[in-house]
Amino acid sequence: MLDLDSLPLSRKQLRSIGQARARINLWHGSVRSGKTIASLLAFVIAVATAGPSGLIIICGRSLQTIERNCLDPLQDVALFGPLARHVQHTRGATTATILGRTVHLIGAADARAEGRLRGLTAQLAYVDEATLLPEGFWTQLLARLSVPGARLYATTNPDSPRHWLKTGYLDRSHELDMRAWHFKLADNPSLSRAYVDALAAEYVGLWRRRMIDGAWVVAEGAIYDMWDEGQHVVDELPQMRRYWAGTDYGTTNAFAALLLGEGVDGRLYVCSEWRHDSRRVHRQMTDAQYSAAVRNWLATWRHPDAAPDAPAGVTPEWTFIDPSAASFITQMWADGFPGIARAQNDVTDGIRSVAALLASGRLLVHRSCEGLLGEMAGYCWDPAATEKGEDKPLKVDDHSCDALRYALHSTAHEWRHLLSLAA
Known part of the structure; x- marks a missing residue:
């Protein structure tokens, strides 16, 4: 059903998928660098091998972003081949079915979303755009991953180097049961030169360093430093x-x-x-x-x-x-x-x-x-x-x-x- 060799994946994507066996697995870096596809494939492989105990969850800023960034790609035959036919979701519904398993979709726009996790016991969770979620929600989600062998898969674009995800987790990955992979735009060989140039034109200054170079850099000084x-x-x-x-x-x-x-x-x-x-x-x-x-x-x-x-x-x-x-x-x-x-x-x-x-x-x-x-x-x-x-x-x-x-x-x-x- 899932033949990785048949998919257009880079060596870095394949390596990250094979290594994603830690409790916390994080793909971070520039936009369109291939991190989302790699993380979704690693998550789906985990769904295919998951036991019957505990819920499976996908979290994001909103239900709409989950649909756009996670479910739509998973249902794209060009990206995921035959696997796409095994992902079912009705637009607006708070559950989806992946490989026959019910997956719960949870939006986390603010700190109140933390309450949606209370009382849950989860074995797998996927987090889209992790830096946009409240820290309390992330902490509560990790606490709910209490089934033996439970794992969290997450993606994010870089943010401030003082962001809680950077200081509390990424900088401490060696102390935690955590693996992280950094992706740059150049790590996606399928992008055309024209597209890369067009994308680079949309990001300047702080955003270029974060979204194109994939760097966790601080916002400081003049906002429009190009103003003349x-x-x-x-x-x-x-x-x-x-x-x-x-x-x-x-x-x-x-x-x-x-x-x-x-x-x-x-x-x-x-x-x-x-x-x-x-x-x-x-x-x-x-x-x-x-x-x-x-x-x-x-x-x-x-x-x-x-x-x-x-x-x-x-x-x-x-x-x-x-x-x-x-x-x-x-x-x-x-x-x-x-x-x-x-x-x-x-x-x-x-x-x-x-x-x-x-x-x-x-x-x-x-x-x-x-x-x-x-x-x-x-x-x-x-x-x-x-x-x-x-x-x-x-x-x-x-x-x-x-x-x-x-x-x-x-x-x-x-x-x-x-x-x-x-x-």
Whole structure:
């Protein structure tokens, strides 16, 4: 049923599969390096030989990520051959069947997920993207692997060198019943040169070192260390194919809104900005006043090269709003403004999107956006969070940076192809 020699595996993948007999088995390294396929095969082999006692579990950030990262690949005949026919799962169900065995699927988005493990006795567990799980969940899972010979199989991309998985387990693997294998992008010989180049273009700075080089490195200093006013600030704008907007809501803090355009030259431009800083002007605004101000700003904005008799105003395809600003979103809807959407608010992934565009020369900022220009150079990682093994921006003077992140990351599927073009 499972002939490893018939599968396109590298020597490192085969070696890790054969050696995965410890209580804790961890594959870590760069994206698309082959670690997930190797770990899933090792897990399936363990399922095939497991005894009847104890549960079999797959854990991940959410049920959706488990389906995407684990079950979908296992059901891919091109990857797993005849084995794929022995993996059954109904989308949205909390169990799957692998080689006739029931496998329980558990999402662990926060510390409360630890309660889902209490009372369980498990013999096998697979953990997808281990660094994204709460430490308490991981600890509880290990405690539940109490059947003799129980094993845990896990994968992860590198994170901070102070992350609990690195300091508490990977650095102490020689003290534990644990095996770990480090994979780099070069360890996957099946990837084309064009794909590797495209992938490398999407990751810059901190993320390149982690996701491409597979290094556990610390986030420190400026977040956008590639930012250069001489290269990224412009006085003129080309004609635009389309527009989007992003807003970061604030009452006592500053409110920031940015207009983002896709130029006919294949670059993205921050065309205009509207800000209200209640601390500076000593006057707060209501949601209705903010709505009116934003709508007026967009209705009166004119492209710098527009003809004198051309009508003013621009209507973005989408306006992405800070998802925590429920009352403002409701107000904009009530005022009939089209294309309102809650912004995607994954901070680190959003920062990575902005960084990739800046590094590739595909994102430029008009000189009139003074609030954003004042924040970019000083947008830094929080050293206190770094000490805890977390990647978080310092929450100081970041309102226009947040608005930019909302607009860019929420539209990443629209502009991702631009990264592969020559700057």
